[in-house]
Amino acid sequence: MMSSPMSQISSNLPIAFALMAVLVSVLFILLPKLFGASKLTKSYAKFKVLNRAIVHEGKRPIIALTLGVATKSLPTGSHVKVRVGGDGGPERSYTPTRFDGGLCELMIRVYPDGEVSPRLEKLGVGDELEMKGPTGIHRYGEDGPGTFKNGRKVIHGVRRIGMLAGGTGVTPMMQVINHIREDPRDDTETCLVSFNTGEGEIMMEEELREIDREEGGKVEVKFMVSQGEGREGVSKGSLRKMGGEQLMESMGLKGKGGEVVMICGPKGFVAKAKEDLKDKVDVLVW
Known part of the structure; x- marks a missing residue:
């Protein structure tokens, strides 16, 4: 028995509405980038919030804001x-966890008594945020692969990078890790x-664990917390109670040439961290 045209239309309505919803979402993301998105420059400009997500809830929540930009890449x-x-x-400085394809993603920990982060937390999709850059x-x-610039100083021949991150200090580390992963010439x-107060405050834990698994030793990730008992994959420890030798060992560094440590927190x-490592390895502070 053949169905009537009206019944066929009715049965296809859910699919049509779903496709329309997807199209609207895509257009909402693309149109601000194609029409009116600002370029990132040394002067402040306004950028539209395209997406907002709560990454972690708690006393000091973490939010992710995605902004539309007309600048393709960031150093x-x-x-x-x-x-x-x-x-x-x-003002506050942030290291984007993503900056490509016309999108800039900022990961922000909200401090209740802060001047800036509580106001960023209130931003919603469609609101605007003033931003400039790049800075630093x-x-x-x-x-080329394995090179750092620190102002006018250039460090060549880096074969292993140790990274010490306190809380949100993990974001510049993620930026460098992603750069290395995306460059087929770079075998650094x-x-x-990653040091945190408690397990619930670890930023991007699952994403970092996945990278660790995928890279097979090229990227190692370790987590330490100063409070609580720890759990599988998370050790109990505090940088304040560790000396230089322990820090070097935790990062698998030997104190030889070709090693650099990034510190942010x-x-x-x-x-x-800088004091403990000053005579052992080249240190770069973010």
Whole structure:
């Protein structure tokens, strides 16, 4: 028995609505990039929020904001600076976890008493954020695989990068790791040790674990927490209680040529790590 034209139309309506929803979502992402998206420059410009996600809930939640930009790429190792409240308003620097294809993704930990992050938390899809860049003096890979620029200083022949990240300090590490993974010529090894207060505050844990599994030793990732008992894949430990030799060992470094350590995190974290490693290896602070 043949179905009537009306019944055929009715049965196809859910599919049509689903396709329409997908099309609207795609257009919402593409149109701001194609029409009116700003270029990232040394002066502040407004960028539209295309997506907002809560990565982690809690007393200090982590949010991800995706902005539409007309700039195709950002030098690896650089940051962007955001401002709230217009001219004279407070500023903060962030390292994008993604910057390609017209999209800039910022991972932000919200501090309840902060000047900037609580206001960023309130941004929704369609709102605008002031941003400029790139900023910072560090660059990776501009002179080829295994090279760092630190202002005018250039470090060549890096074969292994140790990475010490405190909390949100993991974002520049992720930027360099992704650069190495995407360059088939680059066989530089990395070992990231991510330090956090508790298990619930570990940023991008699953994504980092997946990279570790996929890279088969080229990228190693370790997690340490100062509170709690730890769990499988997460060790109990604090950078404050570790000396230089322990830090070197945790990153698989021998203190020979071809090794560099990246450090990023709170001021006390950075100062302690830098002091412990100053006579053992080249150190770059983000």
